[in-house]
Amino acid sequence: MDTLGELVHAQYRYHGPAGVTAAGRDGAEQLISGFRAAFSDLHAEVTSVIAQDDRVAMTLTMTGTHDGAGMGVDPTGRKIEMPVVLVSRFEGGLIIEEWEYYDAAKLRSDFAPGPGSDLMTTLVIGGRGKTGRRVCERLATAGLPVRAASRSGETRFDWEDETTWAPALDGVDAVYLTYYPDLAFPGAAETVGAFADRAVAMGVERIVLLSGRGEEGARHSEERVKNSGADWTIVRCAFFNQNFSETFAEPVRHGVLSMPGGETQEPFLDAEDIADVVFAALTDPRHIGKLYELTGPRLLTLSQAAAEISAAIGREVQYLPTTSQDYAAELVQSGMPAEEAVPISELIAAVLDGRNSYLSDGVQQALGRPPRDFADYARAAAAGGAWDLTKL
Numbered sequence: 001m002d003t004l005g006e007l008v009h010a011q012y013r014y015h016g017p018a019g020v021t022a023a024g025r026d027g028a029e030q031l032i033s034g035f036r037a038a039f040s041d042l043h044a045e046v047t048s049v050i051a052q053d054d055r056v057a058m059t060l061t062m063t064g065t066h067d068g069a070g071m072g073v074d075p076t077g078r079k080i081e082m083p084v085v086l087v088s089r090f091e092g093g094l095i096i097e098e099w100e101y102y103d104a105a106k107l108r109s110d111f112a113p114g115p116g117s118d119l120m121t122t123l124v125i126g127g128r129g130k131t132g133r134r135v136c137e138r139l140a141t142a143g144l145p146v147r148a149a150s151r152s153g154e155t156r157f158d159w160e161d162e163t164t165w166a167p168a169l170d171g172v173d174a175v176y177l178t179y180y181p182d183l184a185f186p187g188a189a190e191t192v193g194a195f196a197d198r199a200v201a202m203g204v205e206r207i208v209l210l211s212g213r214g215e216e217g218a219r220h221s222e223e224r225v226k227n228s229g230a231d232w233t234i235v236r237c238a239f240f241n242q243n244f245s246e247t248f249a250e251p252v253r254h255g256v257l258s259m260p261g262g263e264t265q266e267p268f269l270d271a272e273d274i275a276d277v278v279f280a281a282l283t284d285p286r287h288i289g290k291l292y293e294l295t296g297p298r299l300l301t302l303s304q305a306a307a308e309i310s311a312a313i314g315r316e317v318q319y320l321p322t323t324s325q326d327y328a329a330e331l332v333q334s335g336m337p338a339e340e341a342v343p344i345s346e347l348i349a350a351v352l353d354g355r356n357s358y359l360s361d362g363v364q365q366a367l368g369r370p371p372r373d374f375a376d377y378a379r380a381a382a383a384g385g386a387w388d389l390t391k392l
């Protein structure tokens with residue numbers, strides 16, 4: 001450990017099977033200590049090393065006995081044998097970035113004491129939504145049992161039908177709680193509170209709540225979750241980047257972004273960052289009792305966001321400021337019931353009225369790394385076909 005500073009760059013980033021999970025020299029140290037604690041007899045047999053430019057790729061086989069608590073699993077006494085590929089990128093003679101590839105699902109099943117194992121099962125409400133889907137992917141990649149729940153999900157769950165709650169919660173240890181349509185809606189805190197109380201009564205130990213930033217109503221739901229008796233983490237989020245590519249993808253594809261946001265600045269936040277924080281909160285006890293306020297790394301107006309998307313897709317997307325009333329009418333025209341469209345429009349206009357025009361460092365606090373920039377998001381979403389212009 002004393003020599004870590006001679007090997008690892010201060011800006012070190014480690015990408016495990018579930019994304020970036022360690023950063024900085026402290027992160028590298030925690031990673032190594034965690035592995036050593038879980039496998040005191042850990043042995044790595046290197047089979048090949050290939051170096052090119054600033055990168056070194058190493059293939060190795062790791063063996064060891066799982067004789068300490070590790071990766072959220074109590075010691076099982078089982079032996080593991082795991083092929084691993086480690087790619088390291090060097091800067092100034094120090095390792096600045098590493099990608100580790102191994103079969104996390106195999107590792108988990110090697111740990112598990114067989115069918116009906118005691119691995120944590122997580123219920124993800126809104127499991128097909130913008131953040132829920134990404135959290136499910138991370139849990140599944142880590143080999144952890146996960147139930148994606150919603151009205152159309154594989155686990156049926158409806159906030160408006162309490163009879164769906166208990167079957168979805170049966171055998172669940174942790175919940176990623178996303179409420180729909182919004183925590184700021186009347187009655188949300190009562191519903192969320194009743195659900196959290198039911199969850200704890202049925203054996204749920206941990207709840208991670210997706211909350212809104214600058215929404216007074218969301219505070220009541222946060223309090224209800226905190227008072228439920230569960231180990232809680234609150235993840236208070238700025239306006240998601242992915243609203244542009246998943247919720248408003250169609251108008252953006254047609255070159256228009258019409259919203260009740262004036263020229264306010266907003267620290268748009270990436271759902272990938274939210275999912276990384278939520279995954280960490282669900283799997284690492286260090287996040288229990290923490291409230292993270294997450295934003296992106298810079299403030300942008302909606303015109304500037306539209307310009308970033310234009311640059312990424314190579315075609316102009318124009319921001320047209322509108323009023324909350326006109327925006328509600330547009331939503332109704334696109335098929336949303338008026339009783340949802342009106343409060344959603346009012347809510348968007350409220351959270352974009354300037355009250356949230358400041359940065360918070362929740363991503364850095366929770367993950368030890370900065371949040372993803374909007375331009376990187378726009379380029380990746382464009383490359384992934386979010387605004388596919390060939391279909392116009």
Ligand SMILES: NC(=O)c1ccc[n+]([C@@H]2O[C@H](COP(=O)([O-])OP(=O)(O)OC[C@H]3O[C@@H](n4cnc5c(N)ncnc54)[C@H](OP(=O)(O)O)[C@@H]3O)[C@@H](O)[C@H]2O)c1
Nearest residue numbers: 126128129130150151152158159179180182183237239240
């Ligand atoms: N979007 C943002 O910028 C933002 C920012 C901060 C906080 N939030 C919070 O994020 C939450 C919603 O996020 P979102 O608007 O971005 O939506 P989303 O997560 O992309 O999608 C909504 C999900 O909820 C499910 N759903 C809808 N009605 C449901 C019901 N009655 N019972 C159970 N599941 C239901 C949907 O699936 P089915 O259709 O299959 O039911 C879908 O999976 C809200 O609580 C909001 O406060 C959002």
